[in-house]
Amino acid sequence: MSAWQLYALSGLAWFGVGMWGLFAHAHWVRKILAVNVAGSGLFLVLAALARRATTPAPDPVPHALVLTGIVVGISATALALSVARRLAEVEATARLDEDATHEPAAPPAGADARAGGDAAPPPAGGGAPP
Amino acid sequence: MTALELVAGALLCAGAAFFLAGTVGLLRFPDVYTRLHALTKADNLGLGLIVAGLALDAGSVAEALQLGIIWSLVMVSSSLSCQLVARAARRAGVAPWRRR
């Protein structure tokens, strides 16, 4: 097996792991992280393919593509994380309103869908007395 | 193999030994503050010895100079980073280890 095949296989496995994480995780930040993992795996595949060139230096076109990909990837990641953060902010306020007015003593319903994190109050943690 | 190469090789091996020591310390020491202590040896001496070994048979003065710059940058950032990590650990309430 030549070196490029080794790295291409490795990148392929890496990419697959990232894709699995993307599908399997329910948490937004973990999904974003997994997409990044998958993307980096693809970059490794591309860089490995560049080594197929019979010339002494590797093929510069895949390298340029990977450079573009890395920069686009970080900006997409930053945007996605901002949206997730905003979501967290909106969610926190919405949850408090709900607690205060509507469901003062309901047990946390749909627990696996709304795993609220141990730092934040659970969806209905008692709330204010009506 | 000339004497210069011999010295350079010895320096490289010594540097690698310090990196090994840093890793072992990171794994074996009991708390975050003592592990910091192990880490800085690898940062300062390990990289320093490797840089010195490489600079000895560097192709040009500019190359050796760049190696020196890299080492000093690592010294600056590692010494300050270690302080930051230690303070952060203290603020987060990580208690120092005591012999029982």
Added chain:
Amino acid sequence: MAELRAAVALFLVLTVLVGMIRVARGPSFADRMLVALLMGTTGVAVLVLLAASPGAGALRDVALVLSLLASVTVVAFARLAASGREPAAGPAPGHPDAPAPAPAAATVTVTATVTATAAATDATAAAGADAAAAPEPPP
């Protein structure tokens, strides 16, 4: 000499991999950051070793950039991420293996502190304590 350089580089790569055990064990976030610090320095060492081969001089620039920027993540860690309390052991919320959260697990512990030293400017309030309500005692 080239063979020795490659051997030392291989050795350093292996120490990095062994060091990952500390990431797995933790226990605190700071411990894991230490591994990241050591890995950064080891990466610099490997890069300068590889850069000594003919035609690979550009890798020395990579080492330069790495050594210059190694502290940025640590600074962000100290300013933003370090002051939160460590999450409880076990799978975190949102993970496929996470159990349903206990309803009374909402103890917001504020562990950030303003020390009298230079850390006084660290405006990082307790991470994770950003839900503005005081937690209720469990029913």
Added chain:
Amino acid sequence: MSAGLAIDAALALVLPVLAWAVVATPDLRKAIVLFMALGLVAALAWARLAAPDIALVEAAIGTGVTGALLMSCVPWAESLTPASRRARADLALAGALAVVACLGWAIRALPEAGPGLTPAVLGALEVSGVEHPVTAVLLNYRSYDTLLEIVVLVAAAIGIDAVLPDDDARRRLAPPARSLVGVLSHLLVPGAVLVAGFLVWKGAHAPGGAFQAGAVLAAGGILLLFARRLRPVPFAARALRGALLAGPLLFLGVAVAPLVRGGRLLELPVAWAGVLILAIETVLVVTIAIVLLMFFPARVLASSRAPAATVEDPP
């Protein structure tokens, strides 16, 4: 087996394992550190694959920007509700395997070895205005990629400002004070500016260029932001908008100019190509650095939305 091959084998083996650890660990903080470790090991893989340009970008963006970005998630990410109901693990596995199988089949279908596009790239290097093939591809042969990439970057900055607007007067940041981070920024930021300039200049004939330089410059700016020596500039500021748009506009101008004389879009005149590429790259460095800095608005730096709680020393 030579030591070089052993390094290749170790890297190729450990990268997927590390990726699996990032994805599978239940602890978000651990996942973040592992992700940074993955980037670092990947930089070594780029180095072994004779791709110093990629290694440079990975080092600059990975250590200078991504790490700080992920750290800024830690305060809030653990309280975020998951996106949907838990996905079925078997379906996730099947989906991932299907995608990997398609990709693997495509790679198998490729010829074992061939010249690739290298002869074409090297053949036109004379008229490209630069001596480094990757820079020639990025800023001459396929410059529409780069142009659109800059547009994507600016769009991301606009999107972040739309999602996390800095309209809240409560979010005044503490003034600068003597601190370790301040000392660090004093020592390192001048170096970052120098290295950024060095990389732009070097990009014409060796690995380096606008992205690397922009990322290094931005990392210096991030240090200044954390040291409170640089305020996050509100997006409404005219100077910021001007600087942000300078890169894409100059690039567009250079792209459209040949049309006036009956040429084709993005066709660089041979005599001027070198100068134009250097000019575009220099302005792009500023745009890229500003965009990367806009990933850290005041809201992120203030780190917490509630006013600082009363805090005490841990016992």
